[in-house]
Amino acid sequence: xxxxxxxxxxxxxxxxxxxxxxxxxxxxxxxxxxxxxxxxxxxxxxxxxxxxxxxxxxxxxxxxxxxxxxxxxxxxxxxxxxxxxxxxxxxxxxxxxxxxxxxxxxxxxxxxxxxxxxxxxxxxxxxxxxxxxxxxxxxxxxx
Amino acid sequence: xxxxxxxxxxxxxxxxxxxxxxxxxxxxxxxxxxxxxxxxxxxxxxxxxxxxxxxxxxxxxxxxxxxxxxxxxxxxxxxxxxxxxxxxxxxxxxxxxxxxxxxxxxxxxxxxxxxxxxxxxxxxxxxxxxxxxxxx
Numbered sequence: 001x002x003x004x005x006x007x008x009x010x011x012x013x014x015x016x017x018x019x020x021x022x023x024x025x026x027x028x029x030x031x032x033x034x035x036x037x038x039x040x041x042x043x044x045x046x047x048x049x050x051x052x053x054x055x056x057x058x059x060x061x062x063x064x065x066x067x068x069x070x071x072x073x074x075x076x077x078x079x080x081x082x083x084x085x086x087x088x089x090x091x092x093x094x095x096x097x098x099x100x101x102x103x104x105x106x107x108x109x110x111x112x113x114x115x116x117x118x119x120x121x122x123x124x125x126x127x128x129x130x131x132x133x134x135x136x137x138x139x140x141x142x143x
Numbered sequence: 144x145x146x147x148x149x150x151x152x153x154x155x156x157x158x159x160x161x162x163x164x165x166x167x168x169x170x171x172x173x174x175x176x177x178x179x180x181x182x183x184x185x186x187x188x189x190x191x192x193x194x195x196x197x198x199x200x201x202x203x204x205x206x207x208x209x210x211x212x213x214x215x216x217x218x219x220x221x222x223x224x225x226x227x228x229x230x231x232x233x234x235x236x237x238x239x240x241x242x243x244x245x246x247x248x249x250x251x252x253x254x255x256x257x258x259x260x261x262x263x264x265x266x267x268x269x270x271x272x273x274x275x276x277x278x279x
Contacts (some may be wrong), residue, residue, distance in 0.1 A: 011163050012164025058158040060154075101271075121226075
């Protein structure tokens with residue numbers, strides 16, 4: 001448990017929650033990243049501008065943090081390339097089929113006490129924990 | 144125009160939250176999901192803090208008649224807990240566990256993480272497109 005970082009986690013979590021509240025206060029929208037990204041791609045959506053702007057802000061954030069702190073935010077992948085590709089495919093497919101991801105269901109929907117979001121969050125937490133546990137066990141066996 | 148500016152600023156705040164809490168780092172996510180190993184509870188604190196903030200904030204905001212820059216709130220109308228929700232969330236979780244990234248951190252990580260986050264994002268977009276092509 002050496003890696004536990006509660007203080008920065010609480011501050012970061014507050015910023016994430018505040019962003020969700022601000023998007024609702026200004027634009028009246030749920031801050032669900034998978035839905036927002038999907039809306040940028042869909043040519044049918046007439047409201048792609050705010051969605052593209054949100055994604056641009058999300059992309060700019062680590063660069064701003066890097067410029068201010070002088071320290072490049074760490075991005076360390078744990079699993080091999082096939083898992084990153086398969087993971088991306090399943091995340092994209094599952095988020096659209098399930099109507100949301102960690103932000104839309106896990107933060108915004110849960111904050112609205114949506115039963116759908118509570119069920120979705122419990123489900124993806126369970127399958128994600130199972131996946132990591134199985135993958136680690138398989139890797140340990142190979143080694 | 145105002146909506147676009149607001150969305151950019153909010154995306155920035157959201158992303159700074161992800162960077163501050165290190166939730167853009169797949170190793171931190173996997174550390175949380177690895178409950179049988181050397182468990183890192185950081186994600187639980189992030190989620191609790193984000194939920195406490197949004198739970199209180201939503202109550203204040205949604206008590207108003209409309210948002211500041213639009214005529215009405217756009218809230219999900221679907222309340223059905225069906226097969227699509229369960230299967231979709233289940234599949235999403237498997238992908239999250241495999242990669243250590245979900246969509247928000249995926250976008251943010253691609254700004255500073257070299258080529259791999261872009262590989263992840265390309266796969267994610269393909270997965271989103273695949274859902275549109277499949278009848279479920």
